[in-house]
Structure formats: structure tokens, C-alpha cells
Amino acid sequence: MSEEVIRYDASHIQVLEGWEAIRKRPGMYVGSTGERGLHQLVFEVACRAVNEVLAGRAGSVDVALTPDGGLRVADDGPGVPVEATAGDTGGPGLEALLTRMHAGAGPGGRHTAAMSLFGTGPCVTNALSSRLTAEVRREGVRWVQEYARGVALTPPTAVGPATGSGTTIAFWPDTDIFGTAECSFAVLAEYFRQLAFLNQGLSISLTDERSPGGFRPVRFQFPGGVRDFVAFLDTRAGAPVHPDVIGFEREDPRMEGTVEVALRWCGSREERVQSFANSVHTPDGGTHAMGFRDGVAAAVTSYARHRRLLAAADPDLGTDRIGEGLTAVVSVKLDGPEFLGATHGMLGGAAVRACVAEAVREHLGTWLEGRPEHAAAVVGRIVRGARRN
Structure with a gap:
């Protein structure tokens, strides 16, 4: 050459x-x-x-x-x-x-x-x-x-x-x-x-x-925000297990942002959980999605033990047991989102997981305590599903 x-x-x-x-x-x-x-x-x-x-x-x-x-x-x-x-x-x-x-x-x-x-x-x-x-x-x-x-x-x-x-x-x-x-x-x-x-x-x-x-x-234009989103996603999900969409929004300085969550369990077996960061869909999830699951599992487990729906020997309900029939939207808006990868498909940030989990656990726990009939239907279904598996 x-x-x-x-x-x-x-x-x-x-x-x-x-x-x-x-x-x-x-x-x-x-x-x-x-x-x-x-x-x-x-x-x-x-x-x-x-x-x-x-x-x-x-x-x-x-x-x-x-x-x-x-x-x-x-x-x-x-x-x-x-x-x-x-x-x-x-x-x-x-x-x-x-x-x-x-x-x-x-x-x-x-x-x-x-x-x-x-x-x-x-x-x-x-x-x-x-x-x-x-x-x-x-x-x-x-x-x-x-x-x-x-x-x-x-x-x-x-x-x-x-x-x-x-x-x-x-x-x-x-x-x-x-x-x-x-x-x-x-x-x-x-x-x-x-x-x-x-x-x-x-x-x-x-x-x-x-x-x-x-x-x-x-x-x-949707004045109900993510609550309206969950209701929209639920249109083909069968009869709801509980009538109202559970929702809240919270600001947390530890993650320098806000979290908005809405969820409802319906009669179908399908799980429909969607997560977003700064209005970007994160199909691969990330810390906000993991925090959501952590919070739901903790709230449901705590309620089930308090109401003796779980025996002392039963293990806690894992995050893989809560999704049957669950429709949810998890949206975080952060001052400095840490996306993993150029396509923004997954969110990082350790503080986000802890903050979302705490907010979901507290708010869902309050709802469960305040709606005993609906809570019994939701938690009972999850416990029965966990025992089947």
C-alpha cells in the first residue's frame, strides 16, 4: 500500500x-x-x-x-x-x-x-x-x-x-x-x-x-391531571375494584421536584403502570417507578398486617404482587432529572426512589385506613393472589 x-x-x-x-x-x-x-x-x-x-x-x-x-x-x-x-x-x-x-x-x-x-x-x-x-x-x-x-x-x-x-x-x-x-x-x-x-x-x-x-x-385539556389519565386508561380495564381514583401531588426538596401519582385497581388481571419524568415517557421505568412500587407494597403490607389479613408467618407482600389489575400513572417533575441514556427511557437518581416511595406509602396508607370497605377488596385480592403463587 x-x-x-x-x-x-x-x-x-x-x-x-x-x-x-x-x-x-x-x-x-x-x-x-x-x-x-x-x-x-x-x-x-x-x-x-x-x-x-x-x-x-x-x-x-x-x-x-x-x-x-x-x-x-x-x-x-x-x-x-x-x-x-x-x-x-x-x-x-x-x-x-x-x-x-x-x-x-x-x-x-x-x-x-x-x-x-x-x-x-x-x-x-x-x-x-x-x-x-x-x-x-x-x-x-x-x-x-x-x-x-x-x-x-x-x-x-x-x-x-x-x-x-x-x-x-x-x-x-x-x-x-x-x-x-x-x-x-x-x-x-x-x-x-x-x-x-x-x-x-x-x-x-x-x-x-x-x-x-x-x-x-x-x-x-384535563383539569384532573393524572387522575383523568388513569380514568382514561381504565376505559377497557373492566369494572373497578374501588370507584374513586386515588391521587396526590407532593413537592419534596430532597429530590428537587414534585411527584404526582394516580392509581386504581380494576377487575382485569392486566397491569397498566406508566411512568414519566418532566413529561417524558420512561418506558424502561427507573427510580420513580421503583419508588412507586416500593411505596404501594409497603402500604398494602402494613394494612394487611394491621387488619390480620396476613398471618405472622406470611412474608411481606413484594412489589411483584401488587400489579394485578392496577392502573397507575407516576409523574415526577425535577429541576435536574438524571436520565440514563440518550433516549431518556429510564430515570436515575437515588433520592427520587426514596421520596416517591415515602409519598406513596403515606398517601395510600391514609386512603386504605379511611376507606375500609374498598381497602378490604383491594388488599384481600392482593393477599389471595400472593398465596396462590
């Missing part, structure tokens, strides 16, 4: 930044170049709008799938600053938001929904769209800026007076990257419904303007 062939130096290194890097390896930023990736384009843009509502600066978010293959995300907040200046607390300027990675990710923490896959923000959507139009209504002026494949075609331009305030971003995914893939209304609806369950103050609508039979507007 010749020296020319094996020689490797700095001249062989290709440096890609910004939109070029995103377009070169799109799957690294949105997960895929299929339907999943298209949905992530929506979430990257919707993340900023949703967090405006959670911060109290906006009242609602509206998402639409347009007939020409585009998507539109609008909010009624104060509007993205068109030009960020020193000391401006309104966030990054419009061009920074749409062209710089992480500019739209925000500070994170318990008061935000972590919808962005890697915290990169709307610039990813911009780079992977054949066209993007941003409209800002701020301080009485309507501004518009257009992009093509991540590159600005015009500067932000004042086009007249504005009615109200807010930001609207419309984009058309690049078919050179995503081919013929289309966004699924059902998938987006499921995600935004879940987001609204986990954040009581959030109002978000989804409209399918592609439907030949007319628009399909759906608005998601």
Missing part, C-alpha cells in the same frame, strides 16, 4: 456545522427519516410553544396538519423576540431560534416539558424542511421570515400591524429526506393528549386539515 493511500492528516477531516450537519445525518437528530422523524419535527417546534403555556406566558397551543403536506404550530404568547438584545429576558432572537442548535431548548427543569429529542430545538425542523415560514406578532407589529432548507431567504420583515400576540411556525418537511412518509393524526393526538394529562394548565388543539370530509379539530 502506497504512502499516498495510507496518509491521513487534517486535510481529510470534514467539519460540518449547523444545517449542513443536520441534513447530512438527519436520523441522528430526529430518530429516523420515516414517520417517527416527521413527528419529531413537530415536537421540536411545539416544545417552545408548550413551555410558553407552562410558564404562564401563553394560554394555548394550536397544531394543524395542512392539505399541502405542511404543519403549523401556533401559540398566543408574547411572540419570539425578533432581535434579542443584551438583558432581553424573552429568550433567543428569531433567527437564533431557527438556526442555532440548543437555542430553543430552554433552561429545562420541573416547569418545562422535555419534548425535544436532544434539546436541539426548532433549528432541526428548519434544516430538514424544504420551506419554513415564521410569523411573530409582538408589541403591535407583525413580522415574517422565510427559510429554505435551513437557510434564510429574507431577514425578519415587518409587514404591518398585528392583532394580538404570539408565534406561528409553518413548515413543509423535505421530501428529499423523508420521501412519501406522512404524519399520523392518531399518533400526534395520542402524544398531545398524554402531554395535556401530565400538565393540568395546558390547552392544546390538533386539527387535521387534510381530511376530505372537513377539518377534525380536537382540543386536549
Whole structure:
């Protein structure tokens, strides 16, 4: 092999930044170049709008799938600053938001929904769209800026007076990257419904303007929070063992955050326990899910022994014995969540497990003592199941 062939130096290194890097390896930023990736384009843009509502600066978010293959995300907040200046607390300027990675990710923490896959923000959507139009209504002026494949075609331009305030971003995914893939209304609806369950103050609508039979507007807003979530999950779970959904929310400085839990046992044998951290689904569980199970097992065991439903020689009820017919949602919102892995599928943090377990044990224990008839049905069923096994 010749020296020319094996020689490797700095001249062989290709440096890609910004939109070029995103377009070169799109799957690294949105997960895929299929339907999943298209949905992530929506979430990257919707993340900023949703967090405006959670911060109290906006009242609602509206998402639409347009007939020409585009998507539109609008909010009624104060509007993205068109030009960020020193000391401006309104966030990054419009061009920074749409062209710089992480500019739209925000500070994170318990008061935000972590919808962005890697915290990169709307610039990813911009780079992977054949066209993007941003409209800002701020301080009485309507501004518009257009992009093509991540590159600005015009500067932000004042086009007249504005009615109200807010930001609207419309984009058309690049078919050179995503081919013929289309966004699924059902998938987006499921995600935004879940987001609204986990954040009581959030109002978000989804409209399918592609439907030949007319628009399909759906608005998601759930004042009952995760209690409503459990009731929704229970619709196909058979008759409940007890009528009321057990639920509570508690703040604990030891884990620098809050925990919100709702649960109910139903007649089916299936277990339906879902866990979330900062509004991100954690399908692999983690310390919050383990703490929940620890707390339920401790509360049920204590009640069973107090009521002599367990003999002195019987072992404590383990966490593997409590799940038959159980529907539950465990949601923690932390200032500094410790996700294990880049995909956020599992939560870490030793303090979280102990805090959630204590909160669940105390609250469920109070409910069991205060509802003896319902408690007997729940605990008796669990004890009988443990003895069968």
C-alpha cells in the first residue's frame, strides 16, 4: 500500500456545522427519516410553544396538519423576540431560534416539558424542511421570515400591524429526506393528549386539515391531571375494584421536584403502570417507578398486617404482587432529572426512589385506613393472589 493511500492528516477531516450537519445525518437528530422523524419535527417546534403555556406566558397551543403536506404550530404568547438584545429576558432572537442548535431548548427543569429529542430545538425542523415560514406578532407589529432548507431567504420583515400576540411556525418537511412518509393524526393526538394529562394548565388543539370530509379539530385539556389519565386508561380495564381514583401531588426538596401519582385497581388481571419524568415517557421505568412500587407494597403490607389479613408467618407482600389489575400513572417533575441514556427511557437518581416511595406509602396508607370497605377488596385480592403463587 502506497504512502499516498495510507496518509491521513487534517486535510481529510470534514467539519460540518449547523444545517449542513443536520441534513447530512438527519436520523441522528430526529430518530429516523420515516414517520417517527416527521413527528419529531413537530415536537421540536411545539416544545417552545408548550413551555410558553407552562410558564404562564401563553394560554394555548394550536397544531394543524395542512392539505399541502405542511404543519403549523401556533401559540398566543408574547411572540419570539425578533432581535434579542443584551438583558432581553424573552429568550433567543428569531433567527437564533431557527438556526442555532440548543437555542430553543430552554433552561429545562420541573416547569418545562422535555419534548425535544436532544434539546436541539426548532433549528432541526428548519434544516430538514424544504420551506419554513415564521410569523411573530409582538408589541403591535407583525413580522415574517422565510427559510429554505435551513437557510434564510429574507431577514425578519415587518409587514404591518398585528392583532394580538404570539408565534406561528409553518413548515413543509423535505421530501428529499423523508420521501412519501406522512404524519399520523392518531399518533400526534395520542402524544398531545398524554402531554395535556401530565400538565393540568395546558390547552392544546390538533386539527387535521387534510381530511376530505372537513377539518377534525380536537382540543386536549384535563383539569384532573393524572387522575383523568388513569380514568382514561381504565376505559377497557373492566369494572373497578374501588370507584374513586386515588391521587396526590407532593413537592419534596430532597429530590428537587414534585411527584404526582394516580392509581386504581380494576377487575382485569392486566397491569397498566406508566411512568414519566418532566413529561417524558420512561418506558424502561427507573427510580420513580421503583419508588412507586416500593411505596404501594409497603402500604398494602402494613394494612394487611394491621387488619390480620396476613398471618405472622406470611412474608411481606413484594412489589411483584401488587400489579394485578392496577392502573397507575407516576409523574415526577425535577429541576435536574438524571436520565440514563440518550433516549431518556429510564430515570436515575437515588433520592427520587426514596421520596416517591415515602409519598406513596403515606398517601395510600391514609386512603386504605379511611376507606375500609374498598381497602378490604383491594388488599384481600392482593393477599389471595400472593398465596396462590
